[in-house]
Amino acid sequence: MAEVLERSMQTMPVPVKLLPAEKVEPNRLRTEEMVLNVGPQHPSTHGVLRLEAVLDGELVIDVVPFLGYLHRCFEKHTEAMTYPQVIPYVDRMDYLAALSEEHGYALAVERMMGIEVPEKVEFIRVLFTELQRIASHLVAVGTFGLDTGAFTPFLYCFRDREDILEMFEKTCGARLLYNYIWVGGLSHDLHPDVLGMCRAFVKKNRATHKEINNLLTFNKIFVERAANVGILKADVAINAGASGPMLRGSGVKWDVRRDDPYSIYDRFEFDIPVGNGMFGTLGDCFDRHWVRMCEWEQSLNIIEQILEKYPQDDKTDVQKAVPKRIKPAAGEIYSRVETPRGELGYYIVAKDNINPWRVKVRSPAFVNLSLLPIISRGYLMADLIIILGSIDIVLGEVDR
Amino acid sequence: MGLLDKHDNPFDSSNIVITGTDTLINWARLSSLWMMSFGLACCAIEMMAASASHYDIGRFGVIPRPSPRQSDIMLISGTVTLKMASRTKLLYEQMPDPKYIISMGSCSNCGGPYWEHGYHVLKGVDRVIPVDVYVPGCPPRPEALLEGLMKVQEKVRKQSLARTAV
């Protein structure tokens, strides 16, 4: 496989440099810039996002994103709800990785109140968060393939996703939006079947991972579309506050699970994959896709370690540490977790009341999306869709 | 000699079927309702799961089309905000008749969990466009969506060309 690919790489053309308009005879060609509206209803904007692309022919001069089509007033709701009542709203922000969002919020309030959760609860939380990471990357990879025109990986990814959703449904009754991770514990104990289902799933999913790599990642058409497109340099990424696969695809090794550890992540061994410019320049769309594929594999490794170390005979009640009344003392906190999209932060201001005074969310998709105008100048219109797909946005989180 | 002479009792065999025009045309229409993919929020993920291989909305003849001008059904899946409401109305007006609207999920039925404090949320998409079927849930399971689709099919089955022509 590798030799075939190397031979084909030698004949792969370098992206064509388009002639600037002045070089063509100025008397014969009259060109002007065109503004093309993409969205809000569009099959490949991953939700309701509107882009105004200023084009010179097919060349993108500038892109202006317009947000707010899914602004659901999350931050105003938190001021009217009690602390536990906020958790279903937190789910609905990043609906593809709802458990990560809940984990972040519960962690922030627990840190404020100084609550220690039982070890069993931590194991279940990490297990479910890693399963959620795989489920989210499955959708990201599937829809990214769909953007490039590949329909089959989408179906294979959703087939595996159904197994994960079945495990979640057995435990807490919901497929997509769970209200499962509560402040101080969980809403239900792990269903007895789930560990067995998990073992079978890990075996099956490793095969799917290899299958998607063969079908999509090392596919010549996909590589030619994704390599050398949307290059993000490391210093630009850091200055813009990017995080997650967007930052790691540019070669910066930063992961909240490693650099600001929370829960019991320090007990597990896992790598932090970074982009390496395998098929193009460092920081292009292929690197971000490659980081997601490697993270998927690392999550499977973490899940295997959890299955080995899980305390089977621990009969603690998962709601043991849930306080009767959640009323943190006056103060504020900034707390963060690593979701599949990047670093999710919660800034909570409490004023000794049962309602939070202010909850501000640092949404990774919002920060990563602000880089779109910078990394898509000078590419073709079709590349713009690929770049948008590689950022992996979820509009619920961008607009809150 | 024709079809009627071939057998002893031509109306007995299965070569000839007699039915009303309405039934035939409605049967053709309900078996190929093309859907406009209008995924707004979390319900869109369940709509995608319904289109994938596990629940397979394609076996009902439903193909997702990107443009409103080529679709019969608009599936409003997700919260409709005030900013999006005028665009939803525009898309509704761009769809050619006969069209059917399925409001999927609690947010587009009545505002959902954002009903009380959402200053930017439209409390139900039926404030801007007429809805045929409401599918409850937050988000509804793909099977619930399929049931909603079957209710639209029942509605199509009962429609009549003759009455609208007169």
Next chain:
Amino acid sequence: MTNTEIYDKLKGAFGEKIGEWHEQTGSEYMKRMSSYADVTDAGYIRDVCLYLRDEPTLGFDSLLLLSSVDNGDNTLSVVYHLEAREKKQYFALKVTVPADHAVVGSVTDVWSHANWQEREAWDMMGISFQGHPDLRRILLDEDWVGHPLRKDYKYPEFYRGMKVPY
């Protein structure tokens, strides 16, 4: 460097422009991630941020979040959460301004992402940033009246002909 050392260095460089150091009691995490330094002069925030970014021993090259808070006593605060990625160092600054004259210096040319974050603070809380290249609403439409996250915000009855309350 610990947070108190950074505060001392900042105080040494800017003197009266830096106010008190607020440290939270409690766990190690609370001490690290909940403490902040006051900046008394809102116009000087850009110089303070430039110093924090460019000084070699500090090197805060990433703006994590720019939050706006309505304190309830007719003042608004802007909180800057900063991070030095290589050194894994976190620091926070807070600026407080009166609600009827909420003007803060913009840090768009220090960290590029501050552009969108400041537009959101303007949209939601009504804090205007001096020196911002393009201060307009980002989440709500241009013709929206009012700044929703203020504590005295009144919900609108109608917007563009659509009824807003339930």
